[in-house]
Amino acid sequence: MEQQAELLLVIEIPESKKILCQADGCGHSVYRRVHVVRESGKYFVYGEDCAGKIFGKSLKKPLIPQERLNGYIPSSKDIEQLLNNTREFVSNIEKQFTKPEIEDSLETPNFSKMSDAELQKFCLNQVKDEFRKEKKLDPDLPGWAGWVNSDAKALFKKLRGDSS
Ligand SMILES: [Zn+2]
Numbered sequence: 001m002e003q004q005a006e007l008l009l010v011i012e013i014p015e016s017k018k019i020l021c022q023a024d025g026c027g028h029s030v031y032r033r034v035h036v037v038r039e040s041g042k043y044f045v046y047g048e049d050c051a052g053k054i055f056g057k058s059l060k061k062p063l064i065p066q067e068r069l070n071g072y073i074p075s076s077k078d079i080e081q082l083l084n085n086t087r088e089f090v091s092n093i094e095k096q097f098t099k100p101e102i103e104d105s106l107e108t109p110n111f112s113k114m115s116d117a118e119l120q121k122f123c124l125n126q127v128k129d130e131f132r133k134e135k136k137l138d139p140d141l142p143g144w145a146g147w148v149n150s151d152a153k154a155l156f157k158k159l160r161g162d163s164s
Contacts, residue, residue: 005039005055008090009064010048011072017079023050035059036082036090043086068097111159123155124148 011034013019018029022044030047037044037051037059051059072093074082082089111119127148131139139148 005037005059007051007055007059007062008036008038008043009062009069009093010035010066011069011074013074013079017074017076019045019079019083021045021047021050023047023054026050036086038090043090045082045086064093064097069093072097116160119159120152120156123152123159127151127155 013031013034015031018031019034021028021030023046026047028047028050033048035046035048035051037046037055046054078089078092081092109122111122114122128139130151131137131144131148137144
């Protein structure tokens, strides 16, 4: 049967906190390049040698890239969690080391809470952006001012209109 295994991350554990490789019949304590693997929904922690023996080349690069974990040294508490609740350990690592989503900064502004002046400014910036990116025009050139302003006004109406 084909092994469906995913390498989630590879971590380095302080030597004084070695853990037991979970491969069948291995019994070795490991700390260098400890491989955390998910296999059919279950989580396992193996030493590098065993991971190599069991999965061979089917194991791809870790899901959480090595570069991101650089300098990470798991505490005793982390290691306890790694052993007792590997799933949670992995999800904590993911939270800690995966880049935060940028959705916060892209959140749609609440137009109804903006004052007219704020919304006008927002519309003007929006339109200017569009000129630069889509029309490839410099909105700050005096020649375009009329166009920019009328587009901004139209946008303002549209956005304001929605809430009333
Ligand atoms: Zn082993």
